[in-house]
Amino acid sequence: MKTLLSTLALIGAMLGTLAAAPVFAQENIPLDRAPDNADNFASLQHGAQIFVNYCMGCHSANLMRYSRLQDLGISQKAIEQNLMFTTDKIGNTMSIAMRPDDAKAWFGASPPDLSVEARAHSRDWLYTYLRGFYRDDTRPTGWNNLVFENVSMPNVLWQLQGQRTVKFEEETDERTGEKVRKFAGFQQVSPGAMSPVDYDSAVADLVAYMSWMAEPTQKTRQQLGVWVLLFLGVLSFFAWRLNAAYWKDIK
Structure with missing residues (x-):
């Protein structure tokens, strides 16, 4: 999860730099x-x-x-x-x-x-x-x-x-x-x-x-992209919690 957040932060920083250039x-x-x-x-x-x-x-x-x-x-x-x-x-x-x-x-x-x-x-x-x-x-x-x-x-x-x-x-x-x-x-x-x-x-x-x-489909693509990212975010959360639940009794 930390790796995913770090990657997203890096991509955001790169996009921000490109937009500001x-x-x-x-x-x-x-x-x-x-x-x-x-x-x-x-x-x-x-x-x-x-x-x-x-x-x-x-x-x-x-x-x-x-x-x-x-x-x-x-x-x-x-x-x-x-x-x-x-x-x-x-x-x-x-x-x-x-x-x-x-x-x-x-x-x-x-x-x-x-x-x-x-x-x-x-x-x-x-x-x-x-x-x-x-x-x-x-x-x-x-x-x-x-x-x-x-x-x-x-x-x-x-x-x-x-x-x-x-x-x-x-x-x-x-x-x-x-x-x-x-x-x-x-x-x-x-x-x-x-x-x-x-x-x-x-x-x-x-x-x-x-x-x-x-x-011509740019707006549709952007809207769909937002929903896909939200879905992946929710899926990542449940996968993280499922992983924690699976390994909590294993030492």
Whole structure:
């Protein structure tokens, strides 16, 4: 029993350390904390709409079926009318017509499937990445990203966010004495259809949906995990008492 408690305490300490550790993208670029909208169905529904309208022009989600969107409170009729292409059926996966070879020729790399992108990266990474685009005339697409330098993807949300440039400052590294480039902020060139606050909210909705899409049963798994741990705890208690009762008369 003492060994079990010690192991659980060690695991808890390790998880606490990992949760408290800061996560960074590019050097000197800390990730912004993404709002937790996992339980907000309105946010998830809006995120699904943004995903279909802006992301599925290039990216597929082949592990997700349109019918699964009903778990977000969206009716089948609404899915068919607003979130599906006319050639798709409700039971189809969220695939696209663009061929990987064409995508590679146009963008230099095939856009990845986004089914589990939120698990490959963190929610904070996606939130910062989608808000980190800026104009860069040296890139083939005319865009660059603060989190993913020299990314092939253009800013598909630029009409909502507007166009920005980025400012960098040079500083001397105290350890090496070398000049390093440090992010010093964005400069708005032209406004978008949304204010910066509304755009951040829309990106938070999109990230929330992508996180849900990566594991739709996450809430069920977590709830089930709590009950399993409680059961194992009760079982361990009775096993401990049974062991004590069995050996108490044996010397």
